[in-house]
Amino acid sequence: MTQEKIDPRVLRTRKSIMDAFIELSTKKEFKDITVKDITTEAMVNRATFYAHFEDIYDLLEKVLSEVFLINLDHRILAENTFNEETVVSIFTAITNFQRSLSSRCHRGYEDTIARIIRDQLDVIFNKLLAAKHAEKDDDIVKRTTTMLSWGIYGASVEWRKNSMHLSPEVFIKKAIPFIFTGVELSYVGGDGDV
Amino acid sequence: MTQEKIDPRVLRTRKSIMDAFIELSTKKEFKDITVKDITTEAMVNRATFYAHFEDIYDLLEKVLSEVFLINLDHRILAENTFNEETVVSIFTAITNFQRSLSSRCHRGYEDTIARIIRDQLDVIFNKLLAAKHAEKDDDIVKRTTTMLSWGIYGASVEWRKNSMHLSPEVFIKKAIPFIFTGVELSYVGGDGDV
DNA sequence: GCCAATCTGTTGGGTAAACAACATATCTCA
DNA sequence: TGAGATATGTTGTTTACCCAACAGATTGGC
Numbered sequence: 001m002t003q004e005k006i007d008p009r010v011l012r013t014r015k016s017i018m019d020a021f022i023e024l025s026t027k028k029e030f031k032d033i034t035v036k037d038i039t040t041e042a043m044v045n046r047a048t049f050y051a052h053f054e055d056i057y058d059l060l061e062k063v064l065s066e067v068f069l070i071n072l073d074h075r076i077l078a079e080n081t082f083n084e085e086t087v088v089s090i091f092t093a094i095t096n097f098q099r100s101l102s103s104r105c106h107r108g109y110e111d112t113i114a115r116i117i118r119d120q121l122d123v124i125f126n127k128l129l130a131a132k133h134a135e136k137d138d139d140i141v142k143r144t145t146t147m148l149s150w151g152i153y154g155a156s157v158e159w160r161k162n163s164m165h166l167s168p169e170v171f172i173k174k175a176i177p178f179i180f181t182g183v184e185l186s187y188v189g190g191d192g193d194v
Numbered sequence: 195m196t197q198e199k200i201d202p203r204v205l206r207t208r209k210s211i212m213d214a215f216i217e218l219s220t221k222k223e224f225k226d227i228t229v230k231d232i233t234t235e236a237m238v239n240r241a242t243f244y245a246h247f248e249d250i251y252d253l254l255e256k257v258l259s260e261v262f263l264i265n266l267d268h269r270i271l272a273e274n275t276f277n278e279e280t281v282v283s284i285f286t287a288i289t290n291f292q293r294s295l296s297s298r299c300h301r302g303y304e305d306t307i308a309r310i311i312r313d314q315l316d317v318i319f320n321k322l323l324a325a326k327h328a329e330k331d332d333d334i335v336k337r338t339t340t341m342l343s344w345g346i347y348g349a350s351v352e353w354r355k356n357s358m359h360l361s362p363e364v365f366i367k368k369a370i371p372f373i374f375t376g377v378e379l380s381y382v383g384g385d386g387d388v
Numbered sequence: 389g390c391c392a393a394t395c396t397g398t399t400g401g402g403t404a405a406a407c408a409a410c411a412t413a414t415c416t417c418a
Numbered sequence: 419t420g421a422g423a424t425a426t427g428t429t430g431t432t433t434a435c436c437c438a439a440c441a442g443a444t445t446g447g448c
Contacts, residue, residue: 007436034426036425043206045405047407047427201408240397242438
């Protein structure tokens with residue numbers, strides 16, 4: 001696709017900065033972490049940090065995106081199809097991601113995290129839906145993507161708030177009829193009634 | 195002392211090459227490890243390897259020296275005194291080092307390893323003895339150092355061959371009288387009779 | 389034997405990272 | 419309030435590393 005060999009020095013530096021940040025996150029709160037802390041831990045020059053990231057918020061964003069992506073089941077995405085399994089898999093990834101975040105401490109950045117997750121969902125859903133509906137109007141696909149991203153994310157918020165006694169899988173399956181047939185809810189496949 | 199800030203890139207690169215080598219050593223025999231293998235594992239360019247090491251034997255040597263040094267009790271060395279405790283501590287380090295080597299596989303390099311250990315011992319003993327006998331003839335110290343290095347190393351070989359049923363500590367304590375009083379064996383301190 | 393493949397060790401030109409130095413916030417505590 | 423300390427970004431120069439390409443040595447199969 002669109003990857004023109006990246007210099008291994010760049011990869012190493014980025015990884016070591018991100019690893020350092022993740023490491024520090026387990027020891028201090030985000031607000032107490034300075035760029036100096038990170039570069040010291042990562043054994044890179046402070047100027048090098050700014051060659052790779054806008055600032056510490058940019059780093060936070062990129063780290064979170066990456067951690068979220070790691071939670072995704074790449075086998076599912078690789079198939080590039082959009083079906084019930086896809087939805088369940090992605091929803092599970094969101095809940096896992098949020099669980100892993102709550103163990104580290106990023107208090108006060110819920111909004112940032114929410115935006116990052118939705119952005120990622122948007123990219124993923126857009127790719128999957130564009131493949132499924134190659135012939136359709138781009139804007140239709142975009143509007144659908146937006147609705148899905150916000151909707152699924154909202155579902156995860158609702159799950160966390162009121163329904164953690166249900167498994168993420170069981171929970172999201174109740175949304176499958178809407179996702180696949182809209183408000184008619186005429187979906188009959190799978191086991192939406194579990 | 196004699197340390198003029200080393201560029202952190204150099205430190206990182208060296209460490210990552212050495213780590214890669216140690217990692218590979220647990221999977222393959224030394225003779226099957228190529229420079230390419232190491233640099234690939236270490237994520238550095240092959241040319242960079244040659245900027246830091248003569249060749250793969252040079253690397254082996256430096257890695258082993260370092261691993262051996264790690265085995266040493268730095269508290270003992272820091273005191274910079276030469277006494278019974280020093281001897282026991284160093285002897286124990288040698289036996290530990292050899293034990294850790296036998297679990298990795300460097301078959302066919304016993305001679306190299308022996309030389310490395312003796313070289314390290316020589317440096318250490320020379321430092322300790324020079325401090326103890328600052329006023330003595332340098333050559334006397336050097337000759338003593340040589341005898342000690344070879345002697346202690348020989349003792350470790352003998353221990354491995356015929357006396358592994360004894361603890362290294364018990365074993366080497368029987369040599370303490372000779373080390374501290376020469377062939378008169380008139381040493382009376384410590385518990386040489388355990 | 390011989391050829392193809394692989395490994396070793398070296399080179400020159402290009403690029404990422406180190407470093408020091410600077411101006412500009414933000415903090416902190418007397 | 420204001421002065422000293424610490425953090426943020428930025429810049430120009432130097433240095434370590436990347437890379438491609440090379441010749442020569444070793445290895446392994448037919």
